[in-house]
Amino acid sequence: xxxxxxxxxxxxxxxxxxxxxxxxxxxxxxxxxxxxxxxxxxxxxxxxxxxxxxxxxxxxxxxxxxxxxxxxxxxxxxxxxxxxxxxxxxxxxxxxxxxxxxxxxxxxxxxxxxxxxxxxxxxxxxxxxxxxxxxxxxxxxxxxxxxxxxxxxxxxxxxxxxxxxxxxxxxxxxxxxxxxxxxxxxxxxxxxxxxxxxxxxxxxxxxxxxxxxxxxxxxxxxxxxxxxxxxxxxxxxxxxxxxxxxxxxxxxxxxxxxxxxxxxxxxxxxxxxxxxxxxxxxxxxxxxxxxxxxxxxxxxxxxxxxxxxxxxxxxxxxxxxxxxxxxxxxxxxxxxxxxxxxxxxxxxxxxxxxxxxxxxxxxxxxxxxxxxxxxxxxxxxxxxxxxxxxxxxxxxxxxxxxxxxxxxxxxxxxxxxxxxxxxxxxxxxxxxxxxxxxxxxxxxxxxxxxxxxxxxxxxxxxxxxxxxxxxxxxxxxxxxxxxxxxxxxxxxxxxxxxxxxxxxxxxxxxxxxxxxxxxxxxxxxxxxxxxxxxxxxxxxxxxxxxxxxxx
Amino acid sequence: xxxxxxxxxxxxxxxxxxxxxxxxxxxxxxxxxxxxxxxxxxxxxxxxxxxxxxxxxxxxxxxxxxxxxxxxxxxxxxxxxxxxxxxxxxxxxxxxxxxxxxxxxxxxxxxxxxxxxxxxxxxxxxxxxxxxxxxxxxxxxxx
Numbered sequence: 001x002x003x004x005x006x007x008x009x010x011x012x013x014x015x016x017x018x019x020x021x022x023x024x025x026x027x028x029x030x031x032x033x034x035x036x037x038x039x040x041x042x043x044x045x046x047x048x049x050x051x052x053x054x055x056x057x058x059x060x061x062x063x064x065x066x067x068x069x070x071x072x073x074x075x076x077x078x079x080x081x082x083x084x085x086x087x088x089x090x091x092x093x094x095x096x097x098x099x100x101x102x103x104x105x106x107x108x109x110x111x112x113x114x115x116x117x118x119x120x121x122x123x124x125x126x127x128x129x130x131x132x133x134x135x136x137x138x139x140x141x142x143x144x145x146x147x148x149x150x151x152x153x154x155x156x157x158x159x160x161x162x163x164x165x166x167x168x169x170x171x172x173x174x175x176x177x178x179x180x181x182x183x184x185x186x187x188x189x190x191x192x193x194x195x196x197x198x199x200x201x202x203x204x205x206x207x208x209x210x211x212x213x214x215x216x217x218x219x220x221x222x223x224x225x226x227x228x229x230x231x232x233x234x235x236x237x238x239x240x241x242x243x244x245x246x247x248x249x250x251x252x253x254x255x256x257x258x259x260x261x262x263x264x265x266x267x268x269x270x271x272x273x274x275x276x277x278x279x280x281x282x283x284x285x286x287x288x289x290x291x292x293x294x295x296x297x298x299x300x301x302x303x304x305x306x307x308x309x310x311x312x313x314x315x316x317x318x319x320x321x322x323x324x325x326x327x328x329x330x331x332x333x334x335x336x337x338x339x340x341x342x343x344x345x346x347x348x349x350x351x352x353x354x355x356x357x358x359x360x361x362x363x364x365x366x367x368x369x370x371x372x373x374x375x376x377x378x379x380x381x382x383x384x385x386x387x388x389x390x391x392x393x394x395x396x397x398x399x400x401x402x403x404x405x406x407x408x409x410x411x412x413x414x415x416x417x418x419x420x421x422x423x424x425x426x427x428x429x430x431x432x433x434x435x436x437x438x439x440x441x442x443x444x445x446x447x448x449x450x451x452x453x454x455x456x457x458x459x460x461x462x463x464x465x466x467x468x469x470x471x472x473x474x475x476x477x478x479x480x481x482x483x484x485x486x487x488x489x490x491x492x493x494x495x496x497x498x499x500x501x502x503x504x505x506x507x508x509x510x511x512x513x514x515x516x517x518x519x520x521x522x523x524x525x526x527x528x529x530x531x532x533x534x535x536x537x538x539x540x541x542x543x544x545x546x547x548x549x550x551x
Numbered sequence: 552x553x554x555x556x557x558x559x560x561x562x563x564x565x566x567x568x569x570x571x572x573x574x575x576x577x578x579x580x581x582x583x584x585x586x587x588x589x590x591x592x593x594x595x596x597x598x599x600x601x602x603x604x605x606x607x608x609x610x611x612x613x614x615x616x617x618x619x620x621x622x623x624x625x626x627x628x629x630x631x632x633x634x635x636x637x638x639x640x641x642x643x644x645x646x647x648x649x650x651x652x653x654x655x656x657x658x659x660x661x662x663x664x665x666x667x668x669x670x671x672x673x674x675x676x677x678x679x680x681x682x683x684x685x686x687x688x689x690x691x692x693x694x
Contacts, residue, residue, distance in 0.1 A: 410592040417594045424597055424686050425590065425678065509589035516678040 007181035008345070009174070010038050010338045013203055015046040015145075015189040016133065016196030018231060020054040021323055022188035025331035027061050027082060028446055028463055031068075032396040034377065035080040038338055044085045044171045048133045048145075048195050050092065053320035059086070061445055067438035072527040076534050077400065085171040089148035091130035099126045099140060134194035138264070141198020149206040153213045172210045179211070179223050182345060186334040187228035191264035200228050201267070204277035225348045227280040227337035229330045230268050232261035234286035235321060238295050258288055268354075275354040280343070282333035283358045284326050290369070292470045297322055301461055301469065301489070323466040325371060329359065332377045341379055371471060372481055394480060398498045399537035401464050404447025405495035407440070408459070410508065413450055415440055419529070425512060426521040429529040439526075448492060461489040482542065499540040514539060559645050563653075566646070570618055570653050574660030581610030581661075582668050585680045600682045600692065607665065607683045614661055618654045 014023035023043065029035065043062065047055045062084050072078045089096075096102050099121065105113040117126055125137050134141030155162050156169035163169050175183050187203045189196025204226045211219050268274050268281060298304040301322070336342045336357070362370045373394040382388045387395070411417030415436050419429055444450065448459035461469055468479050468487035478484055486497040496502035502510055518539060519532040585603045630639065669680035686692040 406592075411594045414594060418592070421592055421597060423688065424600060424692075425682060426685055426688065428688050506589050508592040512590035512592065513677060520673075521678065521681070 008338075008340075009178035009181065009183050010041045011044065011171070011175055011178075011183060011185040012041055012334060013044045013046060013185065013187045013189075013199070013207075014058065015187065015199035015203075016193055017047075017049075017052055017054045017321065018190035018193055018327070019188040019196040019199075020045070020047065020052070020058040021321060022229065022231075022327045022330040023058045024054075024061055024463060025323065025327040026188075026334060027058070027065050029328075029331050029335070029393075029397075030080045030082060031065060031078055031442065031446070032393070032400045033076045033079050034332075034393055034396070035335060035338075036075070037341070038080050038335075040081040040083060041338075042083045042085065042171060042174050044087060044168070046087045046145075046195070046199060048089055048091055048130060048141075050088050050090075050131075052133070057320065057445075059084070061442065064438040064442045064445075067435065068442060068530075071432075071435045071525070072439075072530045074527050074531050076396065076538075077530050085167040087149075087152065087168040087171070089144070089152075096130070098128060098130055099144070102130075102144065134198050137194065138198045138201075138260075141194055142202045145195070145199045146202040146206045149202075149210055150213070153210040157213055168210075169214070172207065172214050175207060175224065176211045176215050176219055179219055179221060181223065183224045184338050184348075185224060185226050186337050187226070188330055188334070189229070190231045190233075191268070192231075192233045192258070192260035196231075197260065197264060200230070201271075201274060203228070205273065208277075226278045227282070227334070228278055229282045229284055229333050230265065231326055231330060232265070232283075232285040233258050233288065233291065234324055234326050235292040235294050261285075269356070278354045279348050279351045280337055280355050280357055282330070282336070283356055284329050284333070285358075286324075286326055287369075290472055292322065292324060292472075294321055297470070322461070322470050323463045324470045325467055328376060328467060333357070335377065341381070369471075371479060376480075395538050395542060396534070397464070397480070398482065398486075398542055399534055400443070401447050402495045402498060402537055403533055404443035404462065405492045406511075407443060408448055408450065408457075408492035409495055413440070413444070415443075421512075422515070425516065427516070427519060427532070428523040429525065429532075430523075431526045431529060435526050439530075448489060457492065459489055459492070465489045498542050499537075501540050511536065559642065562642070563646070563649055566649070567653050567656070570657035571660050573618060574614065574657035575664050577610055577614045578661045578664035578668065581606060582665060582676050582680050584610070585683060586676050588679065590679070600686045603679060603683050604691070610665075611658065611661060615654065615658060618657055619650075 012023070012026065014020055014026075023045065026041075030041075035041065045055065045058060045062075049055065062082060065078070065082055066084065069078045069081060073081070091097060094101075099117070100106070103113075103117065105117055105126075107113075120143075121137075121140055125140050128135060128137075130144070134144070149168070152166060152168050153172060156166040157163070175185065185203070185207060187200050189200045191197050191200070208221050208224070211221060211224070265283070274281075359375065361375050362372070364370055373390040377390055377393050379389040407413055407415050407418060416433075419431060419436075422429065445462055446464060447462040448465060449462050451458045451460060465487055468484070469489070471479060479487060482498050486494055488494045496507045496511075504510065515532065515536040518535055522528065522532060524532075584606050588599055588602050588606065591597050591599050627639075627643070630642065634642075665680065666684060668676055669684060673681070684690065
């Protein structure tokens with residue numbers, strides 16, 4: 001039975017490249033209004049690779065979100081405050097470049113130190129450059145990440161100036177304060193990679209220990225609940241060449257991701273440090289035959305053939321993977337853990353050993369996976385509602401996506417053109433250009449990212465388009481019960497395709513007529529503009545196929 | 552044949568009613584025409600509001616022309632067959648000073664009906680007719 005989580009506070013920890021992309025899914029879903037009940041989510045963005053493009057993208061997306069939220073906090077879109085904290089252990093300096101230096105093996109009895117270290121870590125693992133993350137060496141990563149956490153908090157406690165600049169300290173402090181009522185902490189990260197896979201096992205312990213340091217031990221931690229995703233391998237990339245292996249010594253190889261996932265699962269299921277700390281873990285797997293080929297994706301969609309041919313990407317500016325449905329599932333898993341609709345406090349209190357959750361998807365007669373909105377999010381309790389949760393989610397998601405494409409198709413990506421047209425028709429919205437820029441960035445990232453100058457009608461796939469592209473299993477069939485042409489990355493004109501009412505020659509007229517009918521000659525600020533656009537698109541029926549299924 | 556003042560007044564009222572009705576009918580017809588001009592969405596300068604204004608003023612001018620040239624002539628012709636030249640000239644001199652104000656009243660009816668429908672009957676005519684009078688938050692897009 002649904003319970004409200006009065007007083008509960010929500011914390012999200014995103015670690016590593018996969019964690020960042022799960023976070024992007026979470027931010028995007030938040031923009032579409034799914035997390036209204038959460039009100040505020042504190043997000044700790046954690047990576048060892050400062051230059052990682054996935055991390056940069058997540059940061060930029062979150063910054064845009066914050067800017068838009070400040071001006072458009074509403075009932076529908078952008079209705080949950082996301083507060084960003086960052087923690088990036090600095091491995092770029094020579095004094096912290098690898099395990100040997102960080103652990104000071106050369107100090108004191110060097111020989112004994114090395115012998116001890118050799119018991120746990122191979123020589124190559126001790127020596128590789130950490131500036132691109134932990135390179136799937138989770139045993140090393142967990143050790144380093146835990147100590148990076150604790151070291152950062154200790155320094156903060158000892159030094160007020162350091163403390164003022166430490167975002168991790170602020171995050172831990174927020175968790176400590178929330179312990180008075182209830183804190184739910186959810187972790188995003190892969191089980192097969194480096195930073196995320198290293199961090200997830202130690203996050204509860206690290207946060208718990210850090211709250212003790214911050215409060216001087218005056219915290220029980222009994223109202224802090226942990227949840228997380230365990231993502232198994234779902235993408236692959238070119239294995240490193242012999243020369244790369246020789247040069248790097250330790251280098252991520254996606255051929256082993258499946259084995260890594262299997263080992264991690266074994267650990268998560270059997271290890272008491274997990275079962276005693278995590279209340280819920282969400283197991284998310286993917287058929288290996290449908291794994292996303294990153295090199296093919298980058299070649300086909302981004303035109304980056306030459307770059308990927310040169311070397312295997314281990315991190316840095318080039319690590320920018322496409323979004324995937326599993327990341328979307330991760331975001332909704334976090335919502336499942338946070339929301340009182342799905343997870344009550346009393347339920348969390350009753351769980352004594354990690355509860356594992358999973359979801360399954362349907363297959364068609366050919367054995368292909370089918371993704372329906374109910375697979376992403378659904379609430380069995382509201383099935384009798386006029387608009388059940390999954391349909392509300394789908395309508396908002398599609399409205400947001402259509403809006404993004406519409407701005408490209410009709411205004412060459414310049415939203416000011418739409419505002420000018422609406423003003424001409426006596427709907428006057430006062431929007432500052434800088435807010436519009438942030439919103440445009442967000443919408444582009446969500447739908448279609450223009451290549452170079454606006455107006456050349458050529459795009460890179462945005463987030464939802466990426467999900468469609470990487471969701472190969474269903475071949476030519478529909479996605480989220482919407483005709484596949486709607487997700488065409490080359491043609492923004494397809495913004496009308498999800499709505500049968502708009503599939504006519506005069507779609508523009510129908511859209512504005514509906515806009516005027518619903519919103520009348522309204523005027524207002526940016527928030528009103530967003531709400532009015534949303535309510536207009538929301539009012540159109542989506543693809544009759546689903547309606548037929550529901551009937 | 553003698554025409555009393557009463558007859559002339561009845562004629563005037565009849566004419567007034569016809570012209571008023573014409574103003575009303577023209578307004579309704581052009582409201583639908585204006586409504587039929589679609590909204591547009593484009594990065595280029597929009598012209599649909601201009602087209603609606605053109606349609607509105609076309610209705611206005613065509614009504615004026617119709618009333619002055621054809622309709623009044625039609626009424627006069629229908630009387631000519633039933634009276635002599637002297638009577639006709641008496642009636643015409645009596646109507647002469649009435650036709651112009653009556654026509655103007657009809658034009659006013661056209662404008663007023665259009666305006667009232669554009670402002671208050673949006674359920675029927677939508678928001679397009681209003682853009683004839685106000686766009687960009689300015690009267691006729693200018694003031």
